[in-house]
Amino acid sequence: MHNEKASPWYQLQKYYPSIYGNIKKRQFSFMQNCVVENLNKGLDLDLYRQNIDVQFVARIYFNGITGIKDEDLFPTSMFNGKSLYEMYLEYHLRGIVTPYGRTILNQLIQSNQD
Numbered sequence: 001m002h003n004e005k006a007s008p009w010y011q012l013q014k015y016y017p018s019i020y021g022n023i024k025k026r027q028f029s030f031m032q033n034c035v036v037e038n039l040n041k042g043l044d045l046d047l048y049r050q051n052i053d054v055q056f057v058a059r060i061y062f063n064g065i066t067g068i069k070d071e072d073l074f075p076t077s078m079f080n081g082k083s084l085y086e087m088y089l090e091y092h093l094r095g096i097v098t099p100y101g102r103t104i105l106n107q108l109i110q111s112n113q114d
Contacts, residue, residue, distance in 0.1 A: 031062050039096075047101035061092055 013020040035058040042048040068074050068088050093105055 028062055031065070032058050035061050042096075042101070046098055047104065048096045049098055052096050057096060064088055064092065 009020075012023075036054055039048060039052070039054045039057060043050060043052075043054075065085075065088065068079075068084055074084060090105070090109065094102070097105055
C-alpha cells in the first residue's frame with residue numbers, strides 16, 4: 001500500500017466521500033469515548049495532571065494517532081508500525097502524567113524491555 005492512490009482508504013474517500021466521512025465520524029466517536037474514559041480514570045487515580053483539558057487531550061490524541069498513519073510523514077521504511085505506535089503513546093503520556101504516573105510509566109517501559 002505504498003502507493004496512496006491504490007489505498008482502499010484513498011479510493012473510499014475519493015469515490016464514496018459520504019461513506020468515508022461516516023466511517024471517520026464513527027471511528028472518532030468510538031476512540032473519543034475510550035480516551036475520555038481513560039483520562040477520567042487516570043485523573044481519579046492521580047496518574048494524569050489535574051489541569052489537563054480532557055476533551056482537548058482526547059482530540060489531540062486522535063489527531064496524532066491518525067496522523068502517524070500518513071505514509072509520507074512516517075514511511076514504513078523508517079518506522080516499524082508497532083514501535084511507531086509505542087513511541088507515540090509514550091510521547092503522549094509523558095505530556096500528561098503526574099510524577100506518580102511517570103514512575104509507573106517508566107516501570108512499564110522497563111518491564112517491556114526485559
